[in-house]
Every structure is written in structure tokens, then in C-alpha cells.
Amino acid sequence: PRPILLTRHGESRDNVRGRIGGDTALSEAGELYMKKLANFVEKRLKSERTASIWTSTLQRTILTAGPIVGFPKIQWRALDEINAGVCDGMTYEEIKKNMPEEYESRKKDKLRYRYPRGESYLDVIQRLEPVIIELERQRAPVVVISHQAVLRALYAYFADRPLKEIPHIEVPLHTIIEIQMGVTGVQEKRYKLMD
Numbered sequence: 001p002r003p004i005l006l007t008r009h010g011e012s013r014d015n016v017r018g019r020i021g022g023d024t025a026l027s028e029a030g031e032l033y034m035k036k037l038a039n040f041v042e043k044r045l046k047s048e049r050t051a052s053i054w055t056s057t058l059q060r061t062i063l064t065a066g067p068i069v070g071f072p073k074i075q076w077r078a079l080d081e082i083n084a085g086v087c088d089g090m091t092y093e094e095i096k097k098n099m100p101e102e103y104e105s106r107k108k109d110k111l112r113y114r115y116p117r118g119e120s121y122l123d124v125i126q127r128l129e130p131v132i133i134e135l136e137r138q139r140a141p142v143v144v145i146s147h148q149a150v151l152r153a154l155y156a157y158f159a160d161r162p163l164k165e166i167p168h169i170e171v172p173l174h175t176i177i178e179i180q181m182g183v184t185g186v187q188e189k190r191y192k193l194m195d
């Protein structure tokens, strides 16, 4: 069995302000996680001859991967966060106040709701297909550093969770979800590196 390690980027400055989307750098807590993650990966993959680190093209994931050395890093646009379209950069409060119909339709059907000029969860699930095919083909461990909506979809694929649950799966910050694919099925471990 070989592990797939899934993690969100360290907390970003936009996370602190409650803003969705964007492309900000890490907060202080996020920078601490970045260091803890590098230590963890170094120990966890010490005995592995090869492995690779996959990030999105957004700086919060690239920065989070920064201190991890010794393994190739690959950037995937398909690992970018759900595109919130016209709502990019807003807080949920602002969406509720300024675009109440959008807020309500998303609440009603979060899986299918597509942000104006942006994406739905179904869109994200679809664009992840090549990533999943490549993950399945890998023989060596992969560390995937991505975003909440994307990791919900990836996790659901490996953990065999139903489509309708995907937008509601908890993928906390600063936690590594380790998936082991063996002959007897999929096993999961979680490592919470900080609060």
C-alpha cells in the first residue's frame, strides 16, 4: 500500500477575514502549519524512494509546500479552489446581504449551485477527473495540498461517499488526511498538527 496525503493549505489571510476565493498569502498560523507539515512529510516519507507533492496554482498552496524539500512539486490548475465567480473575495455575510437570491439558491442545492461566472461543486468534481486518474496510476506516495471544496470531492472519491454529501464533508484546516489504498480496501488516518 502507498499513502496519499491530503491537506488544505495553511490558513490564508483571506481565511482570517472570512473572504472566499482570492489568492492571498498565509497568515501567521498558516506559516506555522507550513513548517509543521514539512516536518511531518519528511518523517512520514523518510523511507520512500520517490514521492511527489501536488499543489494548485494558487499561492497559498505553493507557499504551504515551500519548505518541503527532496521531492518534485507539480502544480495543477485542476486543484484550484472552486471558482466563486462574481462572489470571489466576498464574505458569506456580504453575499447574503447583497445577493440574497444567490445565497438562498446555494443553500437549497449546494452541489448543483453554480456561482455566476464561476463553478458548482459538480463542475469541480468533473475537472478533477484527470487528477484522480493520475493519482490512481501513481505507484509512489503523493502529497496533495489543495483547497476545501476540491478536497471534499477528492476525499469523497477515495472514501466512497455519496455525491450529495460532498459539499458538506468536513475538511478542517491544519489536518492531514492519510488515505492508504491496499488490497483490502481503503484505510484512513487523520493527523491534526495544530488547532
Ligand code: G3H
Pocket: 019, 020, 021, 081, 082, 147, 148, 149, 167
Ligand atoms: O472558498 C471556498 C470554500 O473553501 C468552499 O466552502 O463550499 O462550504 O462555501 P463552501
